[in-house]
Amino acid sequence: MTGLLSYAVLLLVGVLTGAHPLVERAAGPFLSQVDNGTWVIGNELWNLTQQRTYGVKLFYKERDLVGDAVGHYVSYNGAASNLNWTSASIASSGTDESGPWIDVSFTAIEGDMHWVIRTGLVGAYQYFVNRAVPVLGEFRTLWRLDNMTFPRGHTSRRDEALPPLSDYRPELKVQDETWQRPDGSGYITKYDFSAFVREQTAYGVYGDGFGSWYINPGKDYYNGNHLKQELMVHRESATGDAVQLNMIHGTHFQVSSSDAFPIGKVWGPWLWYLNDGSAEDAEARAQDEFAAWPYAWFEDEAYQSRGSVGGRLVLSDGRPAANAAVFLGDNEPNKTALDMGSDYYYTGYADADGNFAFSDVRAATYGLQAWSNGSAIADVTTSLLRNGVTVTAGEETDLEEVEWPVSNRTKLFQVGDFDRYAYGFNNGGAPYQHGLVASCPASLTYTAGTSRPAEWCFGQTWLGNWTIRFEVPADASALAAGGGQAVLIVSLAGYSTGASSNVYANGRVIGNLTSGTPQLVNDPGLYRSATVAGEWRYFEFPFDAGVLSAGWNTVTFEVTRNSTWRGFMWDSIVLEW
Numbered sequence: 001m002t003g004l005l006s007y008a009v010l011l012l013v014g015v016l017t018g019a020h021p022l023v024e025r026a027a028g029p030f031l032s033q034v035d036n037g038t039w040v041i042g043n044e045l046w047n048l049t050q051q052r053t054y055g056v057k058l059f060y061k062e063r064d065l066v067g068d069a070v071g072h073y074v075s076y077n078g079a080a081s082n083l084n085w086t087s088a089s090i091a092s093s094g095t096d097e098s099g100p101w102i103d104v105s106f107t108a109i110e111g112d113m114h115w116v117i118r119t120g121l122v123g124a125y126q127y128f129v130n131r132a133v134p135v136l137g138e139f140r141t142l143w144r145l146d147n148m149t150f151p152r153g154h155t156s157r158r159d160e161a162l163p164p165l166s167d168y169r170p171e172l173k174v175q176d177e178t179w180q181r182p183d184g185s186g187y188i189t190k191y192d193f194s195a196f197v198r199e200q201t202a203y204g205v206y207g208d209g210f211g212s213w214y215i216n217p218g219k220d221y222y223n224g225n226h227l228k229q230e231l232m233v234h235r236e237s238a239t240g241d242a243v244q245l246n247m248i249h250g251t252h253f254q255v256s257s258s259d260a261f262p263i264g265k266v267w268g269p270w271l272w273y274l275n276d277g278s279a280e281d282a283e284a285r286a287q288d289e290f291a292a293w294p295y296a297w298f299e300d301e302a303y304q305s306r307g308s309v310g311g312r313l314v315l316s317d318g319r320p321a322a323n324a325a326v327f328l329g330d331n332e333p334n335k336t337a338l339d340m341g342s343d344y345y346y347t348g349y350a351d352a353d354g355n356f357a358f359s360d361v362r363a364a365t366y367g368l369q370a371w372s373n374g375s376a377i378a379d380v381t382t383s384l385l386r387n388g389v390t391v392t393a394g395e396e397t398d399l400e401e402v403e404w405p406v407s408n409r410t411k412l413f414q415v416g417d418f419d420r421y422a423y424g425f426n427n428g429g430a431p432y433q434h435g436l437v438a439s440c441p442a443s444l445t446y447t448a449g450t451s452r453p454a455e456w457c458f459g460q461t462w463l464g465n466w467t468i469r470f471e472v473p474a475d476a477s478a479l480a481a482g483g484g485q486a487v488l489i490v491s492l493a494g495y496s497t498g499a500s501s502n503v504y505a506n507g508r509v510i511g512n513l514t515s516g517t518p519q520l521v522n523d524p525g526l527y528r529s530a531t532v533a534g535e536w537r538y539f540e541f542p543f544d545a546g547v548l549s550a551g552w553n554t555v556t557f558e559v560t561r562n563s564t565w566r567g568f569m570w571d572s573i574v575l576e577w
Helices: 008-017 279-290
Strands: 031-034 038-042 045-050 054-061 072-077 087-096 098-109 110-117 121-131 139-145 153-156 159-160 174-176 178-180 188-190 194-196 202-207 210-215 229-231 233-235 240-247 266-277 306-317 325-329 346-350 356-363 364-371 384-391 397-405 411-415 442-447 464-472 483-494 502-506 508-513 537-544 550-563 567-577
Touching: 031 087, 031 098, 038 110, 110 266, 153 233, 159 508, 202 233, 202 240, 202 279, 210 240, 210 279, 229 240, 240 266, 266 279, 306 364, 306 384, 325 356, 346 356, 356 364, 364 397, 384 397, 411 464, 483 502, 508 537, 550 567
Parallel strands: 306 397, 442 464
Antiparallel strands: 031 038, 038 045, 045 054, 054 072, 072 139, 087 098, 098 110, 110 121, 121 266, 139 240, 153 159, 153 202, 174 178, 178 188, 194 229, 202 210, 210 266, 233 240, 306 356, 325 346, 325 364, 364 384, 411 567, 464 550, 483 537, 483 567, 502 508, 502 550
């Protein structure tokens, strides 16, 4: 500690004079307190001046990377509650093959934010330990950095310049953080820089000579399942700051995620990484970090207590559940998989034979879920839940063969793969783009067996009718004559409130999709640039099979109420009897 404290006077001089040569004077990782609300942390390569709420100066390569921006902070429920640091200390320290390291802990009422700083590392490993984080939906750490130094954003789905601040004109604002471009060519919105959190390797902001990146291996501390999307980077519209978000618990594309957290829950560790602005270098570093997860150096008993679980999913009709999405979530769940977020969660996929395996799973009891991810089982409309899956540290849990019940009804038609996504439809899976649903038609006719899924648009928003024509064979009409039941299955990849529709079979109302009803509460996907998923919804509309007849029949979705950029994002439509 003596060596660390020896920097205190030099650091104080640097803070007071605005100088940055401290980086050259430091011989390794350090923490120094300047006054009762200011600390400086860093190593021989970089340093950060941390105040009660904000990290206000970040020096690297003789430049302040924060400049006139806000800096680094931790907040929840949007910007409503920023954490206030009351003290800082070195929680632990040591020396390993890379040299000396320290774990600096900043303390707030809600919990402790840790920075693990190593000799030679440009950046730091970060993690947060819960003490009193309230029930919430959004919890994040983030950087707001100098907009001239960091003009570009990079995610798994987008790499381009952030829009210039001059294009954000008040008179052109059309909704939450969305503006029409001055030249009328489209829209500017921060949500175009969103992505699926579990597909991220390295993401961040960068420019000539400088890059700031988040690398989050493991990801088990995130809320939600495979379909979890979040805002990753953007331009702050009020100030122009380059924003790098670390949404460790978020709600940007779902109905809700209001969770209570156990004391001691750990988010992280992840790596915040600085480099010379090379996305390729950041991605290479991410490969190393992912290979090293779970981190052997992280001294936390629960974090290190991990086992594995696997098995084989077999459909009740004898087929393997090829490429199924598989999820380890809450045991005996009382919320959707996307809305889960109190504990730790694991996502994966089965192979072509239905085999699945999760390694490095925290010891606990989970609920195993599975659903079709398209491919060879794109016709499967049911999902699987098996509770009581116990993972024990250092052991492998073999579930052997798990049977997945599927429908035994006869299928009359299916539009789109059943996979909880809008992939395959017109514009389904297009790059994030505001207002794209408005390009879908008001009226549409789809002929089962002839039309291609790409002829069905990914979303429906305008007043009008979308009709599916399908043929019932003459030899199949006996079921209808016998008074049997047909079932229309409607699977929505997302829904943004404000649109309602009636559902018809041969002109007879068989159901409705009504805005504001319990199953159609708002997710913001369609009006926040999403093109492939929001929050998944499932409906069954049973009706008298006598409504159908041999020959050509129709199912129609009539939108009777609409709001701009709101409505239905489609996954699949299936008729069975």
